[in-house]
Amino acid sequence: xxxxxxxxxxxxxxxxxxxxxxxxxxxxxxxxxxxxxxxxxxxxxxxxxxxxxxxxxxxxxxxxxxxxxxxxxxxxxxxxxxxxxxxxxxxxxxxxxxxxxxxxxxxxxxxxxxxxxxxxxxxxxxxxxxxxxxxxxxxxxxxxxxxxxxxxxxxxxxxxxxxxxxxxxxxxxxxxxxxxxxxxxxxxxxxxxxxxxxxxxxxxxxxxxxxxxxxxxxxxxxxxxxxxxxxxxxxxxxxxxxxxxxxxxxxxxxxxxxxxxxxxxxxxxxxxxxxxxxxxxxxxxxxxxxxxxxxxxxxxxxxxxxxxxxxxxxxxxxxxxxxxxxxxxxxxxxxxxxxxxxxxxxxxxxxxxxxxxxxxxxxxxxxxxxxxxxxxxxxxxxxxxxxxxxxxxxxxxxxxxxxxxxxxxxxxxxx
Numbered sequence: 555x556x557x558x559x560x561x562x563x564x565x566x567x568x569x570x571x572x573x574x575x576x577x578x579x580x581x582x583x584x585x586x587x588x589x590x591x592x593x594x595x596x597x598x599x600x601x602x603x604x605x606x607x608x609x610x611x612x613x614x615x616x617x618x619x620x621x622x623x624x625x626x627x628x629x630x631x632x633x634x635x636x637x638x639x640x641x642x643x644x645x646x647x648x649x650x651x652x653x654x655x656x657x658x659x660x661x662x663x664x665x666x667x668x669x670x671x672x673x674x675x676x677x678x679x680x681x682x683x684x685x686x687x688x689x690x691x692x693x694x695x696x697x698x699x700x701x702x703x704x705x706x707x708x709x710x711x712x713x714x715x716x717x718x719x720x721x722x723x724x725x726x727x728x729x730x731x732x733x734x735x736x737x738x739x740x741x742x743x744x745x746x747x748x749x750x751x752x753x754x755x756x757x758x759x760x761x762x763x764x765x766x767x768x769x770x771x772x773x774x775x776x777x778x779x780x781x782x783x784x785x786x787x788x789x790x791x792x793x794x795x796x797x798x799x800x801x802x803x804x805x806x807x808x809x810x811x812x813x814x815x816x817x818x819x820x821x822x823x824x825x826x827x828x829x830x831x832x833x834x835x836x837x838x839x840x841x842x843x844x845x846x847x848x849x850x851x852x853x854x855x856x857x858x859x860x861x862x863x864x865x866x867x868x869x870x871x872x873x874x875x876x877x878x879x880x881x882x883x884x885x886x887x888x889x890x891x892x893x894x895x896x897x898x899x900x901x902x903x904x905x906x907x908x909x910x911x912x913x914x915x916x917x918x919x920x921x922x923x924x925x926x927x928x929x930x931x932x933x934x935x936x937x938x939x940x941x942x943x944x945x946x947x948x949x950x951x952x953x954x955x956x957x958x959x960x961x962x963x964x965x966x967x968x969x
Contacts, residue, residue, distance in 0.1 A: 564623075564627065566586035566590075567585060568585060568589040572628075573586040573621075574621075574639050574642060576621050577590065579602050579607075579613070581602035581609070583602055590614065591614075595678075595680055596679050625638055645681070646674050652689075654670055655694050665725070672732065682733050692743050696746075700749070702753075702756075703756035723765055724762075724764050727757070727772055730768075730772050731768055731775075735775065740775065751773070751788055751792065754773050758792070759791065763805075766795075770796065770804075770812050770815065771808065773811075773815055774814050774818075777815060785818070786823030786824075786825065788825070788828075790832060793816075796815050796816055797834050797837050800812045800841060813854060817857050826860055826867055829857075829867075830861055830870055831866070834857070835858070835870035839858075839876055841854055842855070848889055852889060852892045855881070855884060855891075856891075856895050858871065858881065859899050869907065878903065878912070879919050882919065882920065885928065886924070886928065886933070890933055893934075893937055894936065897941050897944075904916075904948060908947070917951070922955075925945055929967070949967070
């Protein structure tokens with residue numbers, strides 16, 4: 555193929571590969587559909603890559619003449635390794651999506667229609683945006699979720715439509731997660747579905763692992779657009795369900811999403827106490843003991859730092875046999891963010907929960923030495939200041955201790 559001279563007008567200006575589905579922008583420049591859609595949708599650009607002309611409507615016109623020329627040229631060069639590609643499938647449009655949603659409203663077609671919709675969403679970024687922009691789609695998916703959450707049967711399983719009720723909810727949640735809905739439409743969705751947090755809480759309470767994972771992922775995306783006043787008033791049951799997702803280790807993605815949900819919620823009102831009451835602290839400590847993956851450790855330490863902002867959280871941490879030790883262990887071993895989170899936790903403990911027993915434990919298991927080491931290495935200034943504050947607060951207890959080696963006494967801040 556390298557020996558064949560490919561006509562330059564057959565090549566996409568972005569990828570410099572032979573175009574399979576040439577489309578022309580309002581700017582007059584022709585691109586391969588896949589390349590320009592990645593540029594517009596995944597790259598979030600609204601200009602023509604060549605002319606820099608604004609593309610407010612993103613109107614892609616198929617260039618059938620050029621496509622036929624390319625296909626004919628490929629057919630004439632098979633001996634040089636050029637393969638003729640099939641005529642591309644027309645892109646999905648809003649009318650097709652609307653028809654699919656109408657079918658999904660019929661009980662006997664609902665499951666198959668939702669699966670077709672999921673396939674469409676999974677094909678391309680363009681399809682995601684088309685489905686998202688089609689009127690009625692998001693509301694219909696929300697209605698399936700509400701139906702599942704409002705019709706619990708025995709043992710919390712929706713039995714109004716048998717097995718298919720649960721499966722339809724799985725598909726609806728999966729589609730909502732795959733769509734990666736834009737912030738504005740997500741905000742509109744939250745306004746139109748004020749009970750969405752309650753619905754997702756109910757699904758987390760009733761459902762199988764798959765539904766719980768999807769519900770957690772979608773809840774994570776919703777937190778960014780829900781008003782703080784509403785987040786501050788969420789029920790303690792939601793914390794219990796999210797903590798259970800972490801405890802059950804449903805999936806790696808769900809674990810991270812659950813931790814991000816806890817992080818987002820624990821910034822408001824008395825939610826930190828709700829998280830503690832739901833058993834978050836021992837679950838997070840156990841996860842930290844077992845997990846070495848960077849992002850998970852960072853998220854766990856962020857959440858622990860938040861819950862240690864309340865007395866109940868600190869009490870749980872210092873009362874756990876491995877609490878202080880595992881937090882200290884992560885200092886300077888995972889990332890700068892993890893170190894900052896760990897030092898924040900220890901700072902809260904040292905300032906507000908520093909009993910004689912806690913101070914002795916921090917000295918004996920090497921926390922004080924770690925804090926001295928933080929002062930010597932290259933890390934964030936805020937982290938250094940918090941470490942220095944801890945050491946100064948308890949210098950009378952620690953500074954002259956034989957447990958602290960001379961090499962760390964050199965860096966010990968003067969009181």
